[in-house]
Amino acid sequence: MNDSSRSIKACAQYYGENAAAVEAYLLEGEKRALELGNRGPILFDDQGKLAREIRNSYSKNGFYIFENVIGAEELADIKKDLNRLRANFPAGPESKVDLNGNPAFNADSKSLTLLWSKPLGDPLGGTELANGRHQVKLFEPEASVGAPPAVPVILLGSLQFSDACLRAYAHPKLLKVTESINGEDFVPFNEALFIKEPGVGAAVSWHQDGVTHWDSRDFDEDIHGFNFMAQIYGSTAVNGVWVLPGTHKVGKIDIKNLVKESGSERLKGAVPMICNPGDVVICNRQILHGSFPNCGYEKRVTVNFGFHKRSSVLGIKGGGVHSEAQVFDEEIISRRSKSIGYAIEARKSKYKDEKPFDYRPFKSSGKTYVWDDNARKDLIDYNLEDLSI
Ligand SMILES: O=C(O)CCC(=O)C(=O)O
Numbered sequence: 001m002n003d004s005s006r007s008i009k010a011c012a013q014y015y016g017e018n019a020a021a022v023e024a025y026l027l028e029g030e031k032r033a034l035e036l037g038n039r040g041p042i043l044f045d046d047q048g049k050l051a052r053e054i055r056n057s058y059s060k061n062g063f064y065i066f067e068n069v070i071g072a073e074e075l076a077d078i079k080k081d082l083n084r085l086r087a088n089f090p091a092g093p094e095s096k097v098d099l100n101g102n103p104a105f106n107a108d109s110k111s112l113t114l115l116w117s118k119p120l121g122d123p124l125g126g127t128e129l130a131n132g133r134h135q136v137k138l139f140e141p142e143a144s145v146g147a148p149p150a151v152p153v154i155l156l157g158s159l160q161f162s163d164a165c166l167r168a169y170a171h172p173k174l175l176k177v178t179e180s181i182n183g184e185d186f187v188p189f190n191e192a193l194f195i196k197e198p199g200v201g202a203a204v205s206w207h208q209d210g211v212t213h214w215d216s217r218d219f220d221e222d223i224h225g226f227n228f229m230a231q232i233y234g235s236t237a238v239n240g241v242w243v244l245p246g247t248h249k250v251g252k253i254d255i256k257n258l259v260k261e262s263g264s265e266r267l268k269g270a271v272p273m274i275c276n277p278g279d280v281v282i283c284n285r286q287i288l289h290g291s292f293p294n295c296g297y298e299k300r301v302t303v304n305f306g307f308h309k310r311s312s313v314l315g316i317k318g319g320g321v322h323s324e325a326q327v328f329d330e331e332i333i334s335r336r337s338k339s340i341g342y343a344i345e346a347r348k349s350k351y352k353d354e355k356p357f358d359y360r361p362f363k364s365s366g367k368t369y370v371w372d373d374n375a376r377k378d379l380i381d382y383n384l385e386d387l388s389i
Pocket residue numbers: 194204209227240241289290291302304
């Protein structure tokens with residue numbers, strides 16, 4: 001486990017008169033997170049379904065940490081891509097070129113691909129952005145004098161920019177978990193990188209994902225799907241996502257009220273996701289979650305990718321958060337599912353000894369995919385059709 005004690009102390013100092021309270025909160029949260037017992041390798045039963053005890057634990061808490069999913073070679077592959085991409089980020093929010101004057105990776109993107117913040121800011125908290133779901137603004141500590149004026153927070157549509165992320169998206173065990181939870185006709189949601197650089201990385205205020213199904217007659221804990229959160233550098237109480245276990249079952253939460261009851265933004269009962277590099281969290285989109293600004297020494301990059309049940313999406317008007325609101329018909333869903341087709345083929349060509357995942361909907365539709373330059377072109381702006389619910 002990453003030792004975050006130095007970072008916890010350093011982070012607390014950013015909070016002035018609340019320093020002691022912050023330090024105690026981080027330490028206590030870390031301890032409770034490790035006591036939850038919701039972590040371990042991915043295990044399946046004899047029928048190939050996710051092991052019952054893991055399914056139950058995920059259902060109880062709303063998140064589960066699969067340990068050691070991404071091996072050392074694949075992690076190195078992803079890091080290489082992340083470093084290459086980072087060097088080719090636009091020089092700032094308004095720029096189309098990187099710091100070397102080359103066209104930035106997203107210079108021609110039609111879709112939203114990069115969200116920025118002031119250092120240690122909370123760009124979404126207390127705003128109407130993303131359907132107003134980040135109801136409160138978190139404390140924004142003062143960054144050091146040398147910090148850049150703006151830092152990247154979220155990169156969207158990541159599969160078109162990184163082959164390594166595309167390959168990780170088709171990890172056969174993760175897709176088997178997906179099949180177990182969302183059914184064999186599961187569909188994509190969206191893919192993103194959450195970037196938390198040390199000393200500057202921004203907060204993502206407390207929120208629940210999901211827009212469309214809160215008042216549905218069929219509401220249940222899985223109706224808004226889940227995200228996999230693959231940890232490339234690990235995740236700590238300081239830089240990681242915090243969740244309030246069990247809140248994925250209770251419907252829409254009045255977060256302002258919860259903050260009032262807790263006496264501060266440090267919500268009572270919440271725990272951080274504590275992960276080593278290579279761990280992958282499955283996180284219910286309905287759970288109350290968020291992350292504080294990264295005032296510590298360790299960087300976090302999460303490779304995020306989510307999936308839905310087909311029934312949650314088919315014939316539903318999207319929530320308009322990750323893509324324009326439109327009714328998702330069979331054609332849109334089939335087009336958007338090309339990400340799965342290309343990813344399986346891209347993974348096959350790199351990990352030749354691995355048994356690839358068999359995605360059932362391609363069997364019935366007869367659709368086949370090839371991973372080549374045309375496929376790369378076909379993925380450009382694919383996220384304009386994110387199945388955002
Ligand atoms: O990674 C983070 O800091 C936030 C992640 C998040 O809010 C999400 O995946 O919905």
